[in-house]
Amino acid sequence: MATVGQINELEILKESDIGVYLDGDSLGQVFMPFRYVPPGKKAGDRVEVFIYFDSEDRIIATTDKPKAMVGDFACLKAVAVNQVGAFLDWGLPKDLLVPFSEQKQPMIEGQSYVVAIFYDKETNRIAASAKLNKYLDLQPGRYHNGLEVDLLICDHSDIGYNAVINNQHWGVLFDSEVYRPLKYGQKIKGYIKRIREDGKIDLCLQQPGYKKVTTLSDRVLEELQKQGGYLPLSDKSAPEAIYKKFGASKKAYKMAIGALYKNRQITIEKEGITLIKENG
Structure with missing residues (x-):
């Protein structure tokens, strides 16, 4: 079934002077201008298209991909503001409307906002909202630690x-x-x-638990070997220095070198760590 605001794979039914008509199932025949039709595609072929509404609120298909689709949350720039609301650039010729009723505070042209994209079936309109709680699931999700x-x-x-x-x-x-x-x-x-x-x-931002330590430990060993067996980063070093070198927190680094120390692969000194020679 064809879905408004999403990517659909539809069959080309026929051509007209200015484009093609696609089988939109319950949506009826969906028009797509020739400029979006992939070369060589003809009646009977299937194409991947995004379905939305043009500036005259007619349902239309395009092979262009928007920056976000219905059901997505995205950060988009306001390119215009008028008496209807704010209009965001979402990568398609018709900008995305954020009605005043869906703004947390008045939007300003040139600024970017995190919004939810939704389809209002009553008005046949794809729009966006800055009131994110309305479009997020407030019930607990099916997640597990480390996912x-x-x-x-x-x-x-x-x-x-x-x-x-x-x-x-x-x-x-x-x-x-x-x-x-x-x-x-x-x-x-x-x-x-x-x-x-x-x-x-x-x-x-880092995978918790054993996998994180193992991965970072391997990177520390590799860096020690590159540096001739000594690295001027200890468990007392500044977090910024550790992050600059490994992109990891000080806590994660301490766990990693602690694992190496317990395995008797390094010694930990005040100013750095040293690779034990028989492991080098």
Whole structure:
């Protein structure tokens, strides 16, 4: 079944003077201008298209891909504001409307905002909303500790960064778990650190547990070998220096070199670590 606001694979039914008509199933015949028709495609062939509404609110198909689709959360720039609302650039000829009723505060042209993209069947309109709670699932998600997830950074509070998880749930990246600058609207990979009893989700940027230590330990050993057996980073070194070298937190680094020390692969000194020769 063809779905508005999503990528669909549809069959070309026939050509007209200015384009082709696709089989949109319950949507009827969906028009696509020739400029979007892939070379060599003809009636009977199938094409991947995005279905939305043009400037005259007619259903239309395009092979262009938008920056975000219905059900997605994305950071988009406001390119115009008028008496109807704000219009965001989402990569298609018709900009995406954020009605005033869906704005948390008046949007300003030239600024970017994290929004949810939705399809209003009553008005036959794809639009966006800055009121994210309306479009997120507030029930606990089916996650487990250590699971890799997609994150969209939304804002910063007194305790850390609020992030949208997999276009579905809220999560928090505590400042103590963040060792590199994060930007509003940035998309990054992260991990589920813990699901609390109240259903709230704590996040981290490094995979928790044994796998993280093993991976970082291997990198430390490799770097020691490259540097002739000595590395001027100890468990007392500044977090910034550790992150600059390995992109890891001081806590993770201490766990990694602690594992190497227990395995008798290194010695830990005040200013650095040394590779034990029989392991070099």
